[in-house]
Amino acid sequence: MRIAVVGTGHVGLVAAATLAEIGHRVVGTDADAERISLLSRGIAPFHEPGLDDLLRGTTESGRLSFTPDTGEAVSRAEVVFVCVGTPARSTGEANLIAVEKAVRAIAEYAIDGLVLVQKSTVPAGTAARVEQALRAQSRGRIRHIDVVSNPEFLREGRAIEDSLDPDRILVGSASARALRVMRAVYRPLIDKGCIYIETDVKTAELAKHASNAFLAMKISFANALAQICERAGADVMDVADIMGSDPRIGRAFLDAGLGYGGFCFPKDVQAFDRLAARLGYDFPLLREIARINDEAIDAAVDKLEDALWNLEDKRVTLLGLSFKPGTDDVRFSPALALARRLLAEGANVIGYDPQASSTAKEDLPELHVASDAYGAAAGAHAIVVCTEWPEFRALDLDLLCDAMANPLIVDGRNLFDPAAVTAAGFDYYPTGRPLRVQPSVAGNLDGFVA
Ligand code: UGA
Secondary structure: OEEEEEEEOOOHHHHHHHHHHHHOEEEEEEEOOOHHHHOOOOOOOOOOOOOHHHHHHHHHOOOOOEEHHHHHHOOOEEEEEEEEOOEEOOOOOOOOOHHHHHHHHHHHHOOOOEEEOOOOOOOOOOHHHHHHHHHHHHOOOOEEEEEEOOOOOOOOHHHHHHHHOOOOEEEEOHHHHHHHHHHHHHHHHHHOOOOEEEEOOOHHHHHHHHHHHHHHHHHHHHHHHHHHHHHHOEEEEEEHHHOOOOOOOOOOOOOOOOOOOOOHEEEEEEEHHHHHHHOOOOOHHHHHHHHHHHHHHHHHHHHHHHHHHOOOOOOEEEEOOOOOOEEEEOOHHHHHHHHHHHHOOOEEEEOOOOOHHHHHHOOOEEEEOOOOOOHHHHOOOOEEEEOHHHHHHOHHHHHHHHHHOEEEEEEEEOOHHHHHHHHHHOEEEEOOOOOOOOHHHHHHHHHHHH
């Protein structure tokens, strides 16, 4: 099929490349001409495992191309995916300006019979507004047009596998014709056995916000649990394993730490709360999820203050700057929220990230960045593990310890094995595990047990 994708951010670009990979002819377009120029030269504008190869393969095969001209992309497309950003307004509501602009541009060039697929995360009720805007803008030129909700569930860092082998594909529409077209779009994935759900538009729209809010709730539950475990002397990782062994609960998204970040959960929890309020329902649980998430940063600062007393002029190393491993995305990264808090306290903050050092530096110029973890730790009074990049597990702990002025690790992701870090000589503060394992104490206990 001939498909246009409007918006080449994480969702749009991955959708364009994977739709081309499963056999469609796809044209991607974006209001950001510089981005399109990069993409036309085969350069992905962000790090996503496997994306470079996929872009190369699909552009070389001629199935994927890019243009800055919306008309060129849309005027021959049977299906147009809208994948523009829906950031939070100052009120917390989703800002739908980019969606409206995209729809206006599409209306000018759309062919009759077009299926417009809304992939951006939007509040329930948006598709109806999109349809209205399309009809008004096209001034009767288009007689048949259908708007479909097809929320995206991919995770950054695993976006390609999530798109080519998704847990489920969700399509919302009242039109039998549009549902037929969407089945044709996803036929190769449906034939592979992927779960394919058809529903009405509003249910599909709402399911996206509900899913993200629920996942964020699991994380905040784990973080509140971590606070209790620290006070009770229990281990949050073991408690989460035990809870997760109940299939009704599940182990996923129960990892306590510095909290959730990224461009989706923080804004979607807020937007869902605002939507509920607009619909006349007060949903304080959603605000509590966000509050507990903020508390996770306070907890890390408290641990640093407990260990270092004052933070002014202390050198604090942040291992990991991206909002999670596998990406260079630092939007709403807990690491940068922590960096801002520490800088405000007068600390010198130096970070290292395998992919996100330069995006972090752009976002927060006061942050110093090092080219490796050992360089970042040199002369530091504390390390905070902010992102659980797998390669941090392979660090030489003796070397890291020797490099520091004061060997202290606050483990905001429970990345390290407590026995190994304390054996290397670190004072260790995990998250939600028996608090503060000191090398001498660990040594004494070992002796006692023997
Ligand atoms: C999230 C959802 O998982 C996707 O299904 C959804 O499509 C996407 O948002 C979106 O709406 O576009 P993503 O933001 O890429 O995906 O990242 P996640 O893997 O969900 O992680 C979000 C944050 O939660 C990260 O900061 C991560 O470190 C944190 N997290 C995750 C925890 O703190 N604990 C956990 O147990 C799991």
